[in-house]
Amino acid sequence: xxxxxxxxxxxxxxxxxxxxxxxxxxxxxxxxxxxxxxxxxxxxxxxxxxxxxxxxxxxxxxxxxxxxxxxxxxxxxxxxxxxxxxxxxxxxxxxxxxxxxxxxxxxxxxxxxxxxxxxxxxxxxxxxxxxxxxxxxxxxxxxxxxxxxxxxxxxxxxxxxxxxxxxxxxxxxxxxxxxxxxxxxxxxxxxx
Numbered sequence: 001x002x003x004x005x006x007x008x009x010x011x012x013x014x015x016x017x018x019x020x021x022x023x024x025x026x027x028x029x030x031x032x033x034x035x036x037x038x039x040x041x042x043x044x045x046x047x048x049x050x051x052x053x054x055x056x057x058x059x060x061x062x063x064x065x066x067x068x069x070x071x072x073x074x075x076x077x078x079x080x081x082x083x084x085x086x087x088x089x090x091x092x093x094x095x096x097x098x099x100x101x102x103x104x105x106x107x108x109x110x111x112x113x114x115x116x117x118x119x120x121x122x123x124x125x126x127x128x129x130x131x132x133x134x135x136x137x138x139x140x141x142x143x144x145x146x147x148x149x150x151x152x153x154x155x156x157x158x159x160x161x162x163x164x165x166x167x168x169x170x171x172x173x174x175x176x177x178x179x180x181x182x183x184x185x186x187x188x189x190x191x192x
Contacts, residue, residue, distance in 0.1 A: 019146040019147070019149050019150035019153070019170075020146075020150065020170070020173070022142075022146050023143055023146050023170045023173055023174055024173065024177075026139065026142060026143070026174065027173060027174045027176075027177035027178065028177065029092070030139070030174070030177065030178050030181065031177045031178065031180060031181045031184070032181075033092055033095055033096070033181075034095075034178060034181035034182070034185065035181040035184040035185045036095075036096075036099045036185065037095050037098065037099055037185065038181055038182050038184070038185025038186060039099075039184075039185040039186070040098060040099045040102035040103065040185075041056070041102075041185075042185060042186055043102060044056060044102060051106070051118060051121060051122075054122060054125075055121055055122060055125040056125070058122055058125040058126050058129060059125040059126070059128050059129040059132075060129065061129065062125075062126050062128075062129025062130050063128075063129040063130075063132050063133060065129075066129065066130045066132075066133045066134075067133040070133035070134050070136075070137045071137055073134065074087075074134065074137050074138060074141070084138050084141065084142070087134060087138060088135060088138045088139070088142075090131075091131035091132070091134050091135040091138075092135060094124070094127045094128055094130075094131040095128060095131070095135075097124050097127070098124045098125065098127075098128050101117075101120055101121055101124050102121075104117070106118075106121075139174075143167075143170050143171060143174050144167060146170055147163065147166040147167040147169075147170045147171075148163060148166075148167075150166050150170075151163045151166045
């Protein structure tokens, strides 16, 4: 219940929106984003060799470090009135930038622009590593709040069993789409 205090999900003319539809919307968004990202990441080490390993090492090291403070950062942003949907959009755009750089052919050794390309690649890996924990923490909050709000709309917010069932159903829905993004991304990278 503490999650509900002070947090509002969208409403239309005073009636609650379909919270399942809200979870479907974020699920499709993550499917599209991570299908592209999984394809780019799959190509990263196989096409770019050493640069791919440096990028992934940078990304996951940064991810590990930033994960520790992401919940406190998000709590601070909410306390300042920053809409988390905007934060989620900005963090998703970092992934889009990473996908874009990886969709560009790396210049040959000694070719003009190679150093800038390598630097951009590593920098974007760092940014994705910093953005990912924030994105995933907000995603978790969003799905949990949708589940709590859906239970409240049905009048079942007092029933711990119903809240747990709704939360489980919404998480299952989200992760069904998200896991499909791995298959889709791997398929795309194998075709390329």
